[in-house]
Amino acid sequence: MPESLTLTPDALLTTTRAVRKRLDFTRPVERAVLEECLTIAQQASTGSNLQNWHFVVVTDPTKRQALADLYRKGAAIYVTLPIAATNLTFDDPQRNAQQQRIMESAQYLYDHMNEAPVLVVPCIRPPDGRLEQQQVFLQASWWSSIAQAGWSFMLAARARGLGTAWTTLHLLFEEEAAQILGIPYAEVNQAAMMPVAYTRGTHFRPARRAPLDTMVHWETW
Numbered sequence: 197m198p199e200s201l202t203l204t205p206d207a208l209l210t211t212t213r214a215v216r217k218r219l220d221f222t223r224p225v226e227r228a229v230l231e232e233c234l235t236i237a238q239q240a241s242t243g244s245n246l247q248n249w250h251f252v253v254v255t256d257p258t259k260r261q262a263l264a265d266l267y268r269k270g271a272a273i274y275v276t277l278p279i280a281a282t283n284l285t286f287d288d289p290q291r292n293a294q295q296q297r298i299m300e301s302a303q304y305l306y307d308h309m310n311e312a313p314v315l316v317v318p319c320i321r322p323p324d325g326r327l328e329q330q331q332v333f334l335q336a337s338w339w340s341s342i343a344q345a346g347w348s349f350m351l352a353a354r355a356r357g358l359g360t361a362w363t364t365l366h367l368l369f370e371e372e373a374a375q376i377l378g379i380p381y382a383e384v385n386q387a388a389m390m391p392v393a394y395t396r397g398t399h400f401r402p403a404r405r406a407p408l409d410t411m412v413h414w415e416t417w
């Protein structure tokens with residue numbers, strides 16, 4: 197078992213990045229380490245304390261390849277969407293440079309997702325079935341429930357020298373992914389697919405973010 201990194205809470209929270217190019221595809225990830233991270237994720241909060249998260253952990257190379265193929269198909273659609281175009285251009289040149297780096301890094305993951313030794317698919321089983329047709333209140337409750345546990349998993353992974361990236365592009369083909377993984381599609385929403393691998397080097401820096409006052413509203417918007 198690897199030793200945990202010695203990171204302060206603030207360092208952990210500010211350096212848990214979306215890791216793509218620095219994932220070490222050659223080093224296996226021990227099941228026991230994944231179970232530690234998942235056990236920590238289980239401490240997250242859920243709406244009504246339902247604890248209705250599920251995590252499908254995929255190491256089988258054939259399944260990883262099939263999921264990566266769906267991810268690539270999703271990426272091919274994503275780049276044609278308006279969100280991808282607006283993503284690429286900001287008034288701030290530094291933000292544009294950051295975005296350019298992210299797009300290059302994302303392209304790397306499109307090409308290499310199947311090589312990650314582990315893919316983790318966080319899922320939520322809402323009590324009233326799939327979320328698409330439900331009230332926003334319920335959608336927010338269940339998406340947030342799985343996102344909180346997912347982020348805890350990512351933090352726990354980072355603390356153990358693992359890198360992760362929360363990705364959603366395969367969800368354009370979610371039903372096909374459900375078939376590959378035996379997920380009961382009528383009852384369960386997948387929320388993401390995370391590559392998980394040890395990182396090449398463990399030093400990561402906080403990312404540049406906009407000044408707080410552009411997004412924090414005291415007392416009123």
Ligand SMILES: Cc1cc2nc3c(=O)[nH]c(=O)nc-3n(C[C@H](O)[C@H](O)[C@H](O)COP(=O)(O)O)c2cc1C
Pocket residue numbers: 212213214215298301302305361362363364365366403
């Ligand atoms: C809801 C959500 C969906 C995302 N989907 C993808 C994705 O499909 N592919 C990907 O490479 N990164 C994805 N990301 C990661 C973001 O692109 C990432 O946060 C961004 O590159 C900035 O990197 P940082 O988190 O290290 O600051 C997603 C993140 C979130 C929160």
